[in-house]
Amino acid sequence: MTDFKDMLESSDYCNWMKCSFAQLNVKAVLAEIVEEDIKDLQKQLLHNIQTSKGLSSNTTCNCCQIQNLLPCRTRKLCKFKNSACLFHEDASLTPRRCPTNGLCDDFRIGIIDHHRFCWPSWKNTDASKWCTDSWTIAKCYMPPDGYLNVNNAEETDFNGVLSVIINCTDCQRRFSEDLNNPMNVCTKVCFDLTNNV
Known part of the structure; x- marks a missing residue:
């Protein structure tokens, strides 16, 4: 019990707790901003695709899986065993064109076009929800591992939210600093977090 009391009275522990609370508060604010930006991106992509293809404004698709679209x-998805791809192993999940006039194919291209480095994290996403769940799109801009079962901004950790800001070019409008620069305010935060944990 005295060890615990000593720990609570330690200035290092108090500073660590203050930093943790600050990070939680910053993450909550950033998550709201990112959620709004991703909803706007989803609406923009869907509207542009529907307009360019002459589809009605209520045309969506919920039948494509990411394996069908890639x-x-x-890169980083297909792994081979005995010349069979483990990612595309189910015969029903072979690459094919989206049956809704290529809507999901264009969504995939839009996600790539809005990715700062053009390499979305396809492992995290569910293409069948792109038209209805904007956070499924946000997960394309997060690191490839650890975000598959994250369903909304609130459940996403600080690193995931910050990754969306860094990787999704639509988030640039919130920053005066150019996020294309390798050492920008967001990458510095990521660097500081990983080196000080």
Whole structure:
């Protein structure tokens, strides 16, 4: 019990707690901003695709899976065992065009076009929800591992939210600093967090 009391009275522990609370508060604010930006991106992509293809404004797709939309030999996804791709192993999940006039194919291209480095994290996303769940799109801009079961901004950790800001070019409008610069305010925060934990 005295060890615990000593720990609570330690200035290092108090500073660590203050930093943790500050990070939680900053993450909550950033998550709201990112959620709004991703909802705007989803609406913009869907509207542009519907307009360019002459589809009605209520046309959506919920039947495509990411394996259908990506060619085999997709970076960081396709792994081979005995010449069979483990990501595309189910015969029903071979790459094919979206049956809704290519809507999801264009969504995939839009997600890539809005990714600062053009390499979305396809492992996290569910293409069948792109038209209805904006956070499924946000997960394309997060690190490839650890975010598959994150369903909204609130459940997403600080690193995931910050990754969306760094990787999704639509978040640039919130910053006066150019996020294309390798050492910008967001990458500095990521660097500081990983080196001080």
